[in-house]
Amino acid sequence: MNNYLEFDFKISPLQPWNEILMAELIEIGFDSFTEEHDGILAYIQKDLFNEDALKEINLFQHDEVKISYTFQEMPNINWNEEWEKNFEPIYVDEKVLIRAEFHAPDPKLHEIIIQPKMSFGTGHHPTTHLMIQQMLNMDFKDKTVLDMGCGTSVLAIFAKQKGAGKTVAIDIDEWSVENSIENAERNNVELEISQGTAEHLGKENFDIILANINRNILISDIPTYVSVLNKGGQLLLSGLCFFDVDDILEVCTQEKLTLKKKLQREEWVSLLLEKS
Structure with missing residues (x-):
């Protein structure tokens, strides 16, 4: 099983930007998400993560939304089973x-x-x-x-x-x-x-x-x-x-x-x- 990185994105305002951000993240390899009251948790295989691709997402510079994030490496989990x-x-x-x-x-x-x-x-x-x-x-x-x-x-x-x-x-x-x-x-x-x-x-x-x-x-x-x-x-x-x-x-x-x-x-x- 591959190790995953968990990103905790804080989004203000939440709607409609949480859905838009998820769509953008899918394009750079993120493959599963959990919606939170103040943002989303997003997951990507560690060996697929490209920091430059994440930083190039235009949404981070959008005037109408503020997005910040932290991330951590997750233990091996059967994500298909969780899904x-x-x-x-x-x-x-x-x-x-x-x-x-x-x-x-x-x-x-x-x-x-x-x-x-x-x-x-x-x-x-x-x-x-x-x-x-x-x-x-x-x-x-x-x-x-x-x-x-x-x-x-x-x-x-x-x-x-x-x-x-x-x-x-x-x-x-x-x-x-x-x-x-x-x-x-x-x-x-x-x-x-x-x-x-x-x-x-x-x-x-x-x-x-x-x-x-x-x-x-x-x-x-x-x-x-x-x-x-x-x-x-x-x-x-x-x-x-x-x-x-x-x-x-x-x-x-x-x-x-x-x-x-x-x-x-x-x-x-x-x-x-x-x-x-």
Whole structure:
């Protein structure tokens, strides 16, 4: 087992900055969090921690929030076991249930079963919830689908369950790839799962692209997504805060994408766009 570092971040004001900070920390290797009354506890494997990457997070210089932190090395703990103890089933619009195998099934709801490891995208985060909400009303029948930054691949799995054809799931994190393979098997769906980034996309085109990542990566990668999106295809984005929307839509307009639907949950936003 790997040794972990525990960071105790004090955040004032707490909302919405705790969620935003967690999203930023995930991008530099932090993989689990505990919410506190005055901030968050964040955990990262000791050998993955990069102090320079932490200091480069722009949020620390943001005028509207004050963040300080201390950290300590933790003893060896089975973090998957700890994570599972606190994993609760997720209900989306009383139509979809995301649960682990040790939760009771609900035959009245559409179910997605995942092994709750420390991959981002279990459904607890508002952005994953928003993506599922958007997908409920989308037509996936026989569509080719790409899930970028797939995490647990809960979105790719849901797309397949809704009738999608070939579905590709890509994540930069090896752990997410392994978890995605397990979850695809658990839900009896066939996914093409690989490790990589948008730079690894080839010439294959898609009818629907799902990207629940973060503002900076989306701004950088939207032109690449559009280049492999079929005409009339749909791009579903999240990982965005409400104050990111204007910047994202500016890039989307440049790429001839039309906004079709916007959903917001707490401070987080999902955008459904279509390629003209």
